[in-house]
Amino acid sequence: NAGVTQNPKFQVLKTGQSMTLQCAQDMNHNSMYWYRQDPGMGLRLIYYSASEGTTDKGEVPNGYNVSRLNKREFSLRLESAAPSQTSVYFCASSDDREVTEAFFGQGTRLTVV
Amino acid sequence: EDQVTQSPEALRLQEGESSSLNCSYTVSGLRGLFWYRQDPGKGPEFLFTLYSAGEEKEKERLKATLTKKESFLHITAPKPEDSATYLCAVQTINDYKLSFGAGTTVTVRA
Numbered sequence: 670n671a672g673v674t675q676n677p678k679f680q681v682l683k684t685g686q687s688m689t690l691q692c693a694q695d696m697n698h699n700s701m702y703w704y705r706q707d708p709g710m711g712l713r714l715i716y717y718s719a720s721e722g723t724t725d726k727g728e729v730p731n732g733y734n735v736s737r738l739n740k741r742e743f744s745l746r747l748e749s750a751a752p753s754q755t756s757v758y759f760c761a762s763s764d765d766r767e768v769t770e771a772f773f774g775q776g777t778r779l780t781v782v
Numbered sequence: 783e784d785q786v787t788q789s790p791e792a793l794r795l796q797e798g799e800s801s802s803l804n805c806s807y808t809v810s811g812l813r814g815l816f817w818y819r820q821d822p823g824k825g826p827e828f829l830f831t832l833y834s835a836g837e838e839k840e841k842e843r844l845k846a847t848l849t850k851k852e853s854f855l856h857i858t859a860p861k862p863e864d865s866a867t868y869l870c871a872v873q874t875i876n877d878y879k880l881s882f883g884a885g886t887t888v889t890v891r892a
Contacts, residue, residue, distance in 0.1 A: 673825075700878050709791075711869065711884035712826070719878060727879065759825055763878065770816055771880055773825030 671695050675760050675774035682750040682781045690745040690777050692760030700763045701743035702727075702771065703735060705756040712759065718743055750781045784809045788870050788883035795890045798859050803886045805870030806852040815853050816880065817846050818869040826869055829855075860890045 676691045699720045704712040714727030716735040734746045763771040785808045818826035830839040832848040839846045845856040867887045871880040
């Protein structure tokens, strides 16, 4: 099984450019998440989706939008990138029918110049 | 507001030198506490889930314990391959999202 797959792995953007980070999971999980990870700050939740068709803001949603395209896919969009959005982005998924671990993708390293 | 605090931020150990990492949490109602390991350039990898105070889980040289206010990750006789950042996360009864601590970076020297 591939688990959670993120694309791209690396990206450099200029300030003001837009892009979409792709995430797909093949574990039939209901819940999916987008986190960003910055040095010394741990993983901070941007948005999450408890089920297909629903999305909710996390701790740091400003400057981002998400789409839960179907049960497998959850995308994160930066409409107008800013240097403060330079970070490593992780997508994760979990089975919310029980208390169980979240599975993470390999991350997207984004630099905004 | 849910809070998760990990200490220390960094830990340097000699091979074979046992130690413990701390994760203290303040949540409205705990559904589960998770420990993850993260290697440089990779996503977090699941280690343990703890559900209630008094529970313990073990895996190789790692042992996780839980009280009502904190969790400990004990590393017994560590090896260089145990070098990683260890992350603690909590899931509350209110929803399914995970709240993470900032992590403890462990370096084990041969």
